[in-house]
Amino acid sequence: MHINMKIATKYIVVAILLVGFTSCQKNSRPNYQYMPNMYEPIGYEAYQESDAFANGVEAQLPAEGSIPRGNFMPYEIEDTNEGYELAKASLTNPLDSTQVDFVRGKELYDVYCGICHGNKGNGQGKLVQREKILGVPSYDDAGRAITTGSIYHVIYYGKNTMGSYANQLNEEERWQVTAYVEKLKAELEK
Amino acid sequence: MKHVIYRNLTSRILSLGFIILLTVSTSLSAQEGDVAKGKSLFNANCAACHKLNKPMTGPALANVEQRLIEEEGLDREWINNWIRNSSALIKSGDAYANKIYNEWNQVAMNAFPQLSDQDITDILAYTAAPPPAPVVVDAGADAVVQEPGISNDLILGALAVLFALLALALVLVKRTLNRFAEAKGIDTVIEEKRTPIWKAFIQNQFLVLVTAIFFLLASGYFVYGYFMQVGIDQGYEPVQPIHYSHRIHAGDNAIDCKYCHSSARVSKHSGIPSLNICMNCHKAIGEVAAETQQEGLKEYGVDYNAEIQKLYEAVGWDGTGYTGETQPVKWIRIHNLPDFAYFNHSQHVSVAGLECQTCHGPVEEMEIMYQHSPLTMGWCINCHRETNVKVKDNGYYTKIHEQLSKKYGVEQLTAAQMGGLECGKCHY
Known part of the structure; x- marks a missing residue:
């Protein structure tokens, strides 16, 4: 009986060690580090939690009314039906013909717009073809009759189901995309 | 004398014929619109803002014509006017038009002057058509998936039983043979004294x-x-607060990486997308397709619809609008370089034009995101030694490329030859 107990404890110890070793290799946990104090940053990291701000995260919105450096024009037309009509009627592209770069415009368009609007602008993007998102109009839709201003306005604020792309595209990129959308519209109307 | 039963026969036949005619004609007029055509028109023009059975940007449209007639006494003429130019109808002071406009937060409906009377009839026929019976995927999928499962189990079980029987038979045969041998007086076991192997x-x-x-x-x-x-986290695969499938988004739907991780183009970080980017699509997609849901439950044990609900809770979306009650999603960071190493995404993505997959692996196949590369210094250096810098059409590189290609006597320069191995480039 005594010997049996000894054997049993041996087996148990081996089993615990095995379980211990295998659980060390779990992929859901990060690995050990040699010198964590050299790995961990002293300054704040992006998205870090922090007590420094009231909402407990490091990532903060810029203070209201702050303006980025460089060429910046605030977009002052409001996100209302009147604002849409105003933009549609009056807004024009500040980029002149030498600054409009259709290669870049296409690149950005294919990433951010083509997935729904289709790379030709006919409203037949991959998500539409797979029936994930429906009702995406073609750019030559007569009822909407999009213009430079309305394209920019909708990229900036979004409309109906479409969301705002103001945080994925900066001002200059939005105008590049606008110019490219106009090009697609002209091609569709041919 | 006439038989009583045939009295007024002609008038009866006539009235019966009239009733039949009436039913047939009414059903004819109701089916005047082509449901299939209406569906494609609806999907192309209306579905951006309207669903059949759920409010979206605009109200739900199932049986809209009948409801308008019964509840508001509005005819087809009104519907036509509304669809072709709703804002004109609102301006004309139409009571119901103004009421519905204000009820839906004064979102102006697009004008559809291009829709003909027949088109609108088709669309209304589609909205009036009974919804297709919910596809019973469960039973079908069960049957399909389980059948090979059961037969596999059966085969394995049968094999196990067979082997057990064989083993038993062998034991029995050996015992019988031994018994025969004993009976005939032959020594079956010949034992020799040997030194045990460990002693030897x-x-x-x-x-x-x-x-x-x-x-x-x-x-x-x-x-x-x-x-x-x-210190190497290759294969690190934490459980994230919301089960996000890169396989579905980047693989099946082929959404570009930079659509969500847009800051990889312009910044040191490839940012975690903010939830408004999820909502660009998930405003419209509240539920995954039935097959996708089944696949998730069967193969990955994930209820995708419940995961989308988690997104809605975090972003404060109640199905039609934002409530303003948001909660941060505490994503767990996977790729993390130590603080003493500098890495810039935009330098690699925009300037070098590398594919994300070069470092992050086949993300479009990953159901759960994991770290593909070791992210060690040796790994970085190796790539810098092997990869040629794209100097073409890049004015920034013109001069240095001229000088260095003369110095090394080669046309193509690797990142290492451009100074990609200098300590200070990454450690400072």
Whole structure:
């Protein structure tokens, strides 16, 4: 009986060690580090939690009314039906013909717009073809009759189901995309 | 004398005929619109803002014509006017038009002057058509998936039983043979006194030496291996607060990486997308397709619809609008370089034009995101040694490329030859 107990404890110890070793290799946990104090940053990291701000995260919105450096024009037309009509009627592209770069415009368009609007602008993007998102109009839709201003306005604020792309595209990129959308519209109307 | 039963026969037949005609004609007029055509028109023009059975940007449209007639007394003429130019109808002071406009937060409906009367009839026929019976995927999928499962189990079970029977038969045969041998007086077991193998081993000192050296080397190898992987998180696969499938988004739907991780183009970080980017699509997609849901439950044990609900809770979306009550999603960071190494995404993505997959692996196949590359210094350096810099059409590189290609005597320069191995480039 005594010997049996000894054997049993041996087996148990081996089993615990095995379980211990295998659980060390779990992929859901990060690995050990040699010198964590050299790995961990002293300054704040992006998205870090922090007590420094009231909402407990490091990532903060810029203070209201702050303006980025460089060429910046605030977009002052409001996100209302009147604002849409105003933009549609009056807004024009500040980029002149030498600054409009259709290669870049296409690149950005294919990433951010083509997935729904289709790379030709006919409203037949991959998500539409797979029936994930429906009702995406073609750019030559007569009822909407999009213009430079309305394209920019909708990229900036979004409309109906479409969301705002103001945080994925900066001002200059939005105008590049606008110019490219106009090009697609002209091609569709041919 | 006439039989009583045939009295007024002609008038009855006439009235019966009239009733039949009436039913047929009414059903004809109701089916005047082509449901299939209406569906494609609806999907192309209306579905951006309207669903059949759920409010979206605009109200739900199932049976809209009938409801308008019954509840508001509005005819087809009104519907046509509304669809072709709703804002004109609102301006004309139409009571119901103004009421519905204000009810839906004064979102102006697009004008559809291009829709003909027939088009609108088709669309209304589609909205009036009974919804297709919910596809019973469950039973079908169960049957399809389980059938091979059951037969596999059966085959394995049958094999196990067969082997057990064979083993039993062998034991029985051996016993019987032994018994025969005993009966005939033959010694079956011939035993010899031998030194046990471990004693022989200890007595042979050369063998002991070789074994000791082998064990030392082997343990040295394993200890070295263990220490070399400390601090490397290759394969790290944490459980995220919301189960996000890169396989579905980047793989099946082929959404570009930079659609969500847009800051990889312009910044040091490839940012975690903010939830408004999820909502660009998930405003419209509240539920995954039935097959996708089944696949998730069967293969990955994930309820995708419940995961989308988690997104809605975090972003404060109640199905039609934002409530303003948001909660941060505490994503767990996977790729993390130590603080003493500098890495810039835009330099690699925009300037070098690398594919994300070069470092992050086949993300479009990953159901759960994991770290594909070791992210060690050796790994960085190796790539810098092997990869040629794209200098074409890049004015920034014109001069340095001229000078360096003369110095090295090559046309194509690797990142290392451009200074990609200098310590200060990444450690400062």
